[in-house]
Amino acid sequence: MAMWWRRSRKPAGGAPKGTLACTVNRTTGLRRAEIAVYEDRLVLLGDTEGRERDTTPRTYAWQDVAHVWSANDMEIDAAEDQGRVDNSSAEVGEDDDLPFPMVHIRWTHRLMLQFADDTVARATMMDPPVTRPEFLIHVGGNLNLPTSPLAPLVDHLCRKVVDAQLPAAEAALANGGEVTRGPLTATPEGLRHEGTDIPWAAITSLRNTFMYAAETEADLGSLLRIDYQDTQGRTPDTFPLGHPPTRRLRIPAFDIPDLELLLRLSTPRLP
Numbered sequence: 001m002a003m004w005w006r007r008s009r010k011p012a013g014g015a016p017k018g019t020l021a022c023t024v025n026r027t028t029g030l031r032r033a034e035i036a037v038y039e040d041r042l043v044l045l046g047d048t049e050g051r052e053r054d055t056t057p058r059t060y061a062w063q064d065v066a067h068v069w070s071a072n073d074m075e076i077d078a079a080e081d082q083g084r085v086d087n088s089s090a091e092v093g094e095d096d097d098l099p100f101p102m103v104h105i106r107w108t109h110r111l112m113l114q115f116a117d118d119t120v121a122r123a124t125m126m127d128p129p130v131t132r133p134e135f136l137i138h139v140g141g142n143l144n145l146p147t148s149p150l151a152p153l154v155d156h157l158c159r160k161v162v163d164a165q166l167p168a169a170e171a172a173l174a175n176g177g178e179v180t181r182g183p184l185t186a187t188p189e190g191l192r193h194e195g196t197d198i199p200w201a202a203i204t205s206l207r208n209t210f211m212y213a214a215e216t217e218a219d220l221g222s223l224l225r226i227d228y229q230d231t232q233g234r235t236p237d238t239f240p241l242g243h244p245p246t247r248r249l250r251i252p253a254f255d256i257p258d259l260e261l262l263l264r265l266s267t268p269r270l271p
Contacts, residue, residue, distance in 0.1 A: 016036040019045075020125065037157050044115075070259070074108065074210070104131055169261055184256055200270055208260075222252070224250070232244065
């Protein structure tokens with residue numbers, strides 16, 4: 001006689017790509033929760049703390065994420081165990097036996113999501129620490145850090161949010177509209193920041209990068225870096241050197257919601 005048996009049921013869409021510990025806003029304040037990241041959605045898993053528990057999972061399609069903020073940082077602390085440095089990376093010099101002060105380095109990932117129902121989830125995640133010679137920090141040398149185990153998951157999440165936003169944003173610019181995110185606005189003609197219009201043709205560099213060593217403190221950290229020629233409405237031949245001065249705009253990446261959206265709108269419009 002044939003026997004019946006119950007198959008295990010997997011959630012639609014398969015297993016999550018990963019989970020992120022976070023805090024979410026509640027009427028009683030911030031509560032601990034968890035975000036499960038799938039290919040086609042996010043699932044906010046309710047917290048299990050306190051008397052007012054909310055363990056009901058809430059599923060959000062990517063278009064249900066109103067905004068995402070994301071930025072990297074780096075924590076550097078003196079290592080307790082100081083020793084000699086392996087010169088295999090060729091960063092130290094010819095003398096393998098020289099002792100150098102060592103530091104512990106951690107990549108930090110900051111993430112904030114605002115959903116269409118006004119739920120806000122915040123997460124700060126750290127990669128495992130690595131130990132490197134302190135002098136590499138001062139000279140801006142190659143730290144040769146291992147691949148982050150968290151970055152692919154964060155990048156996937158941000159990319160999916162922007163994929164859902166991009167068609168409406170492109171349509172807005174095509175129809176003569178504007179797309180504003182935080183202090184920056186994309187227009188059909190260029191970018192606007194605090195009342196200053198920067199034509200697409202004037203932008204010589206636009207990138208979101210992290211710098212742990214720089215000549216000026218203003219260049220440190222995770223920043224959107226915009227270099228552009230300040231034409232001031234004049235033609236290049238009216239300037240003393242034959243070309244307009246170059247201006248440098250630096251905006252903290254975490255100050256700009258949906259930063260990746262602005263980058264993707266800008267890239268095909270740059271000279």
